[in-house]
Amino acid sequence: MRAFNWIICGKVNWKTNVKYFVTMALLDIIKKNRSYRRFYEEAAISEEDLKLMVEAARYSASSRNIQPLKYYICNSVEMNEKIFPTLAWAGYLTEWDGPVEGERPSAYIIQLLDKNISATASCDHGITAQSMLLQAVELGFGGCIIASVKRETLSKILGLPENLEILQVLALGKPKEVVVVDDLVENGYKYWREEDGTHHVPKRTLDELIVK
């Protein structure tokens, strides 16, 4: 069965030494890829790892293969401090102003539409956001797609040219929160938090998702 968790893997290269490392089955990566909003801010993400995430986006499908998306990657403490105030966090948690200092993202990938290439992104930003976040999870990180962004302010901070339009921001880091998926009951889709900070996300059941 496919319901395993952590697994130890090695190259199929019997002629040389088999090098062991840890990897996960896809569905486990997808399940572990929750929307994380609190991080160990001191845990940096290297430029190499951020580029690996963009590489995952690069190999993803694009409507009519036009590939109009570009990516601004950032892991500098100074720039992170400027980017953070332009983002709105967890709309349903009205009592919460977003992650406190020390629990903020240690990196960002900003998805941009290059309007010199195409006027629309179709759903390319969804496809590539998923690829990048899954890659982040496999690398031991996690993140959240943020669409509520002060775009004009952020564009100025990043010094973007006119043709690059901000679509959404991936906030990334080493997750510092427990996220639990529950079966959704009676259209109660709002996520919520226990007093101990455990974050609950109701998801529609497979029965509800599949049309007969």
Place this chain on the structure above:
Amino acid sequence: MRAFNWIICGKVNWKTNVKYFVTMALLDIIKKNRSYRRFYEEAAISEEDLKLMVEAARYSASSRNIQPLKYYICNSVEMNEKIFPTLAWAGYLTEWDGPVEGERPSAYIIQLLDKNISATASCDHGITAQSMLLQAVELGFGGCIIASVKRETLSKILGLPENLEILQVLALGKPKEVVVVDDLVENGYKYWREEDGTHHVPKRTLDELIVK
């Protein structure tokens, strides 16, 4: 390094027998997930596998967690024959009318927007399409996102109620074609085929994707 291909994996359960099986690293799944348009039509996809793909969608992010998407799954020969003529294939291959009999998809997942839940899908259909296609690849299948669909006709064929709007169709099967990714040169983003049928897809280089 992460540039390995096939790997043998086993559960970390040292008390019982370690059960070995084959799995792949995420980036290899993403690279193997090309837009396949020709299949071994006789290679059926079970309902269980289709449901596993929807399960991958279920655990994927949704804008404000509203989860307005529903999924019509189909692996019946009779319904497949009715669905196929409603789809347009590979816009750039103007000489090609789509896969011939025997090379057509053996299953479909149709992504639907439930307008009783939300008027828009944001980019949820991109996120979940990627999850489902990656899951298909891990299961040994592959597919293609088709957005050029005779929606009204297909809706009647499926007998969909008014609130379910067709967003896009995933055509699925066991791939019967070789797809090669090349570096894109001078904005030549159109995919093309060699005489022997090898399908080439130009992708923008990492250098072009990352904004400095």
